[in-house]
Amino acid sequence: MTTQEIIELFNKYVIANYGRLPRVIVKGEGCYLFDSEGNKILDMFPGWAVSAIGHCHPKVVEALCKQAGELLHIDNTFYSEPQGKLAKLLSERAFGGKCFFCNSGAEANEAALKLARLHTSQEKYKFITAEGSFHGRTFATMSATAQPKHHEGLLPLLPGFVYVPFNDIAALESAFSDEVAAVMVEPIQGEGGINIADKEYLQAIRRLCDENGAILIFDEVTTGLGRTGKWFAYQLYDVEPDIMTMAKALGGGVAIGAMMASEEVAASLVPGKHASTFGGNALVCAAGVAVIEAIEEENLLQNTAELGQYIKDKLEQLKQKHSIIESIRSVGLMVGIQLNTSGAEIVNKCLEKGLRINCTQGTVLRFMPPMIATKDQIDQAIEIFDTVLQENE
Numbered sequence: 001m002t003t004q005e006i007i008e009l010f011n012k013y014v015i016a017n018y019g020r021l022p023r024v025i026v027k028g029e030g031c032y033l034f035d036s037e038g039n040k041i042l043d044m045f046p047g048w049a050v051s052a053i054g055h056c057h058p059k060v061v062e063a064l065c066k067q068a069g070e071l072l073h074i075d076n077t078f079y080s081e082p083q084g085k086l087a088k089l090l091s092e093r094a095f096g097g098k099c100f101f102c103n104s105g106a107e108a109n110e111a112a113l114k115l116a117r118l119h120t121s122q123e124k125y126k127f128i129t130a131e132g133s134f135h136g137r138t139f140a141t142m143s144a145t146a147q148p149k150h151h152e153g154l155l156p157l158l159p160g161f162v163y164v165p166f167n168d169i170a171a172l173e174s175a176f177s178d179e180v181a182a183v184m185v186e187p188i189q190g191e192g193g194i195n196i197a198d199k200e201y202l203q204a205i206r207r208l209c210d211e212n213g214a215i216l217i218f219d220e221v222t223t224g225l226g227r228t229g230k231w232f233a234y235q236l237y238d239v240e241p242d243i244m245t246m247a248k249a250l251g252g253g254v255a256i257g258a259m260m261a262s263e264e265v266a267a268s269l270v271p272g273k274h275a276s277t278f279g280g281n282a283l284v285c286a287a288g289v290a291v292i293e294a295i296e297e298e299n300l301l302q303n304t305a306e307l308g309q310y311i312k313d314k315l316e317q318l319k320q321k322h323s324i325i326e327s328i329r330s331v332g333l334m335v336g337i338q339l340n341t342s343g344a345e346i347v348n349k350c351l352e353k354g355l356r357i358n359c360t361q362g363t364v365l366r367f368m369p370p371m372i373a374t375k376d377q378i379d380q381a382i383e384i385f386d387t388v389l390q391e392n393e
């Protein structure tokens with residue numbers, strides 16, 4: 001089919017709920033995408049952060065092919081090795097908790113919210129979340145997402161959600177009461193514009209949760225599995241959650257989400273209270289195991305930390321050159337460039353020159369390079385970005 005024919009299929013048969021870029025992608029390999037017109041695109045926002053170890057990582061592809069030949073799906077009536085193995089690998093790299101598997105970030109957060117209510121007493125029904133957060137698109141996770149633009153046309157929200165300004169300890173203290181079941185927060189807000197939590201803020205949340213018998217949930221759907229240079233962002237803060245959620249990078253490109261809870265909290269999730277038909281099937285868990293092994297074998301946490309500093313320094317240099325850049329906010333390979341103007345056109349122009357980046361909140365450009373990227377690839381990305389900014393002036 002031609003590019004135009006494929007786009008027409010979408011126009012006719014696919015619901016138009018995404019703003020799509022006018023490219024048909026036919027192949028992904030490492031840090032690159034290839035479109036149907038033969039263009040090669042350097043991908044600095046791979047799969048909305050899903051393809052964190054690069055597109056079609058050979059170890060993930062091999063594990064998927066092997067597993068597909070043995071067992072694709074087995075329901076959770078039975079045990080299967082890949083799920084048990086993945087849970088162990090995750091637990092050992094985090095706070096020693098137990099895992100529940102599902103298929104997306106929103107589902108992981110749904111599970112976390114339900115578990116927080118199940119584990120706390122009946123009068124505790126409130127959830128505190130932070131302004132600028134993004135927790136998903138289901139009704140509960142949309143209600144947790146403290147951004148009015150995501151609620152428009154969908155009211156009323158689920159009751160019980162209380163919003164506080166991000167990084168504001170006083171506001172959090174005054175929002176707390178005996179009725180709070182949990183606080184859910186992203187250590188680094190992604191869709192909200194790469195907003196980085198202060199250490200004192202996360203420490204204060206931990207303290208307030210402990211004092212009030214509430215659960216602390218970290219949403220690590222974007223930050224998890226190495227993006228910050230640590231397995232999980234909370235490890236940069238020395239503040240442990242009771243529940244943590246993850247998704248994007250975990251499957252290396254296949255759909256998987258996971259909720260990890262401390263052993264004590266996990267005990268409240270008993271048969272009949274929550275489930276997922278597809279959750280944690282053999283295929284996706286085999287991919288998850290391969291992702292973790294690849295990160296370790298290829299030393300990708302260290303590469304992420306080093307490249308993160310490298311790209312930050314390069315962008316700080318660009319900031320001196322281009323007054324459109326107001327500030328750089330970054331941790332590891334989670335990079336936000338705050339502009340003083342709209343970023344949409346810059347994203348389009350970068351794509352025309354073979355660079356894929358993203359814009360969120362209208363004025364924040366996001367670079368989230370694959371963890372396998374090299375300095376050369378970062379240099380190429382910066383060069384294209386520099387040219388586009390120059391042409392934009």
Ligand SMILES: Cc1ncc(COP(=O)(O)O)c(C=O)c1O
Binds near residue numbers: 104105137221
């Ligand atoms: C921090 C965070 N939580 C949850 C979600 C929802 O994940 P999903 O789209 O897989 O449901 C996202 C998606 O971008 C996210 O960034």
